[in-house]
Amino acid sequence: MIPFSPPRIDDKIINEIVAALKSGWITTGPRTKLFEKKLTEFTDAKAVLCVNSATAGLELLLRWFGVKEGDEVILPAYTYAATANVIVHCGAKPVFVDSNAHDFNISVEEIEKAITPRTKAIMPVDIAGLPCDYNEINALVRRVDIKSLFEPQTKEQEQLGRIMVLADAAHSLGGWYENKRTGNLTDITVFSFHAVKNLTTAEGGAVCLNLPLPFNNEEIYKYLCIKSLHGQNKDAFQKAKIGNCQYDIVEAGYKFNMTDIQAAMGLVEIDRYDNDMLIKRKSIFDKYTAAFINKKWAWLPVITNEIKETSYHVYLLRVRNIIEEQRDAIIEAIFKAEVAVNVHFIPLPMMTFYKKMGYSIDNYPVAYSNYACEISLPVYYDLTDEQTETVINVVCEAVEKVIY
Numbered sequence: 001m002i003p004f005s006p007p008r009i010d011d012k013i014i015n016e017i018v019a020a021l022k023s024g025w026i027t028t029g030p031r032t033k034l035f036e037k038k039l040t041e042f043t044d045a046k047a048v049l050c051v052n053s054a055t056a057g058l059e060l061l062l063r064w065f066g067v068k069e070g071d072e073v074i075l076p077a078y079t080y081a082a083t084a085n086v087i088v089h090c091g092a093k094p095v096f097v098d099s100n101a102h103d104f105n106i107s108v109e110e111i112e113k114a115i116t117p118r119t120k121a122i123m124p125v126d127i128a129g130l131p132c133d134y135n136e137i138n139a140l141v142r143r144v145d146i147k148s149l150f151e152p153q154t155k156e157q158e159q160l161g162r163i164m165v166l167a168d169a170a171h172s173l174g175g176w177y178e179n180k181r182t183g184n185l186t187d188i189t190v191f192s193f194h195a196v197k198n199l200t201t202a203e204g205g206a207v208c209l210n211l212p213l214p215f216n217n218e219e220i221y222k223y224l225c226i227k228s229l230h231g232q233n234k235d236a237f238q239k240a241k242i243g244n245c246q247y248d249i250v251e252a253g254y255k256f257n258m259t260d261i262q263a264a265m266g267l268v269e270i271d272r273y274d275n276d277m278l279i280k281r282k283s284i285f286d287k288y289t290a291a292f293i294n295k296k297w298a299w300l301p302v303i304t305n306e307i308k309e310t311s312y313h314v315y316l317l318r319v320r321n322i323i324e325e326q327r328d329a330i331i332e333a334i335f336k337a338e339v340a341v342n343v344h345f346i347p348l349p350m351m352t353f354y355k356k357m358g359y360s361i362d363n364y365p366v367a368y369s370n371y372a373c374e375i376s377l378p379v380y381y382d383l384t385d386e387q388t389e390t391v392i393n394v395v396c397e398a399v400e401k402v403i404y
């Protein structure tokens with residue numbers, strides 16, 4: 001079986017984890033701080049906080065901004081549950097909007113239609129690694145008529161004076177937009193280092209801060225360190241220093257911190273991300289594109305255009321003019337031929353919990369049609385050229401068997 005997305009575990013990773021274990025310091029400490037510094041350099045963000053998942057990072061920042069019951073947060077219907085669940089955790093209402101047909105990302109036109117005086121944040125998702133239309137989204141939240149709708153209820157909301165843009169960049173570490181990297185494109189960006197993501201620490205995430213003046217991102221970073229560790233004003237590493245065991249609890253914070261064992265993996269991966277991981281992933285994308293470009297049934301994903309470039313996270317192949325049942329039959333045939341593929345994503349209004357909340361997929365026709373004809377192909381470091389060829393052949397055979 002060719003798996004869908006195994007992590008890259010080699011001797012370098014194993015040796016760094018062993019070194020972290022042998023150092024005697026396994027929770028948040030010097031490796032996490034160094035990983036934060038490397039991520040800051042990589043993304044050019046103003047400050048980066050590592051956390052134990054992207055989900056935690058997204059919730060932490062919604063909480064920081066004071067999102068609560070009675071508020072609304074706009075997000076795409078086409079995303080993973082994490083994006084919406086954190087809004088529910090805060091007691092706010094997820095306001096799903098439809099996608100673009102050309103690239104799977106959230107439609108800016110639909111965002112505009114969904115804004116109300118209750119809207120506190122927008123959570124664009126860089127589906128498959130392709131950055132959303134950040135120029136348009138950033139301009140929209142700054143438009144005078146949109147700003148005048150905004151009703152601030154906390155000090156942070158007052159200071160920002162508009163809707164916050166909280167990017168779910170779980171897929172897009174290393175993507176580009178106008179010569180800038182993801183992590184540096186909007187107010188807040190959150191990455192995921194879950195096991196299937198481009199860069200993994202088994203579980204983990206990072207929050208990139210780029211809030212405009214009068215915010216001080218360094219100060220907010222320091223506050224978020226406290227907020228993500230029980231509201232405790234010193235972490236365990238600081239407390240372990242001589243004469244430093246006194247501490248205070250300044251609020252009922254969360255337990256969202258990253259461990260140094262996770263950071264050990266991240267440090268190996270970030271150093272070889274640009275010049276090794278992304279090159280390999282791009283070469284797999286290029287092989288898929290070369291193979292499918294002449295197939296009449298194939299609808300190729302947007303990988304790059306004048307202003308953006310993907311992080312080559314997942315290859316979202318669409319098959320033209322098929323219905324959901326045909327797509328499922330194709331996937332079954334692919335699995336029978338020992339290749340694992342996936343669907344990114346089942347839109348959230350199709351999920352039991354969100355259906356029960358009253359959402360209906362009928363209101364998101366583009367998200368549905370993107371989903372119904374989509375097949376995600378394997379892309380990962382250890383996928384060999386021969387295996388890539390096998391995936392291509394198996395996919396073509398399966399599609400052509402079902403549609404002709």
Ligand SMILES: *Cc1c(COP(=O)(O)O)cnc(C)c1O
Pocket residue numbers: 052053054055056079080082083125168170171191192193194203204205
């Ligand atoms: C993986 C993923 C997340 C969640 O990341 P975790 O680190 O597992 O919390 C959030 N959003 C999207 C779109 C994802 O694919």
